[in-house]
Amino acid sequence: MSIEVRIPTIxxxxxxxxxxxxxEGGSLSALIDDLEAKHPGLKxxxxxxxxxxxxxxxxxxxxxxxEDVRFMGGLExxxxxxxxxxxLPAVAGGAR
Amino acid sequence: xxxxxxxxxxxxxxxxxxxxxxxxxxxxxxxxxxxRPERHVEMVNxxxxxxxxxxxxxxxxxxxxxxxxxxxxxxxxxHSHTATEAYxxxxxxxxxxxxxxxYVLVSTREHGxxxxxxxxxxxxxxxxEVTEEEVTVVPTLA
Numbered sequence: 001m002s003i004e005v006r007i008p009t010i011x012x013x014x015x016x017x018x019x020x021x022x023x024e025g026g027s028l029s030a031l032i033d034d035l036e037a038k039h040p041g042l043k044x045x046x047x048x049x050x051x052x053x054x055x056x057x058x059x060x061x062x063x064x065x066x067e068d069v070r071f072m073g074g075l076e077x078x079x080x081x082x083x084x085x086x087x088l089p090a091v092a093g094g095a096r
Numbered sequence: 097x098x099x100x101x102x103x104x105x106x107x108x109x110x111x112x113x114x115x116x117x118x119x120x121x122x123x124x125x126x127x128x129x130x131x132r133p134e135r136h137v138e139m140v141n142x143x144x145x146x147x148x149x150x151x152x153x154x155x156x157x158x159x160x161x162x163x164x165x166x167x168x169x170x171x172x173x174x175h176s177h178t179a180t181e182a183y184x185x186x187x188x189x190x191x192x193x194x195x196x197x198x199y200v201l202v203s204t205r206e207h208g209x210x211x212x213x214x215x216x217x218x219x220x221x222x223x224x225e226v227t228e229e230e231v232t233v234v235p236t237l238a
Contacts, residue, residue: 009194086160091156094185095119096147096148096185
């Protein structure tokens, strides 16, 4: 079981410079825990605690097979072998 | 220093004037490691706001996939401020996530949608540190 995860430039400090890493898990949350075990520190950049539960950080986008996981159940989004996961920080800002 | 060609410079300013009073946003992609801003891509401001911008998440993925296919990276990431100076806000600094990019800010506060000069400034934003850099506009990239 292996899922390829594309890592953005800003998070490659956690993956020894690798652009893509592989992990496993039946859900996004399980995959992130697996990645955290191999690349400590990564989870905190993807997930934050909201009201006592883990949630995706507002300004990080994660896609499974090109679909934004926010439309697929967020951290509970199901994963299977061969899925392609992409992590991209939001491009956002403004005067506010 | 940011070196940018006149046509791309003008197109970014035109985009900012057109979208005023909302903030506009976009990128100029270039070959990885080249530091050459060559391909201007206007993005939709999904926030549609005078004080905030955000690339639509689906369009963001499309854009990055296109760049990966072409071995490109975002050389310039730009947006406009419509009532304040062309200097990165706290939000801009907190959310800057491309340490290799030139962050360009354009301010339309003086002339809005109308003709007239606009501030066009460029910065590096790395680990929360902002460094302004010189902008050189050339007829075409060497």
